[in-house]
Amino acid sequence: MHLSDRQRAALASICDTFAPGDGAGIPSASRLGATEVMAALVLHNPRAAEVRQFLRLLDRWDSPATQFVLGGSARPFSRQSQERRERTLLALAGVWAVPAVVSAALAWRRTRAVSAVSGPDSADT
Structure with a gap:
C-alpha cells in the first residue's frame, strides 16, 4: 500500500497543524519530512x-462534509486557519464514541510510540 497524493496532502496538513514552523527560519513538519515518516x-x-481505515480517513479528511461533521465548518481542513485546524484536532481528542475516530487515534498513537522507539536517536539509547 502507498499514500495517494490526496492522502499525502491530508497527512501533511495534519502534521503541519502540530508543527507549522514560523515562516522564517523554522520549517514546518512536512518540510522536515514528518509526512514521509508518519506514512512509512x-x-x-x-x-x-x-x-x-487510516487511509480511508485521509481520503475523506479534507472534504467539506467531513470537516462539517468533525468541526462544524464546511471549509476543507487545508484551507482553515491554523487556530481553526488546532481546534478541530483538539475536539477530535474528545470524540471517543466514533469507532473510526477511535481506530485512527489508536493507530496514530501506535505510530507515535513506534517513532519514539525507532527514531534516528534510538540506536544511542
Whole structure:
C-alpha cells in the first residue's frame, strides 16, 4: 500500500497543524519530512484493517462534509486557519464514541510510540 497524493496532502496538513514552523527560519513538519515518516510508520502497521481505515480517513479528511461533521465548518481542513485546524484536532481528542475516530487515534498513537522507539536517536539509547 502507498499514500495517494490526496492522502499525502491530508497527512501533511495534519502534521503541519502540530508543527507549522514560523515562516522564517523554522520549517514546518512536512518540510522536515514528518509526512514521509508518519506514512512509512502507518503503512508498516501489521494490522492491515487499521491501515485501510487510516487511509480511508485521509481520503475523506479534507472534504467539506467531513470537516462539517468533525468541526462544524464546511471549509476543507487545508484551507482553515491554523487556530481553526488546532481546534478541530483538539475536539477530535474528545470524540471517543466514533469507532473510526477511535481506530485512527489508536493507530496514530501506535505510530507515535513506534517513532519514539525507532527514531534516528534510538540506536544511542
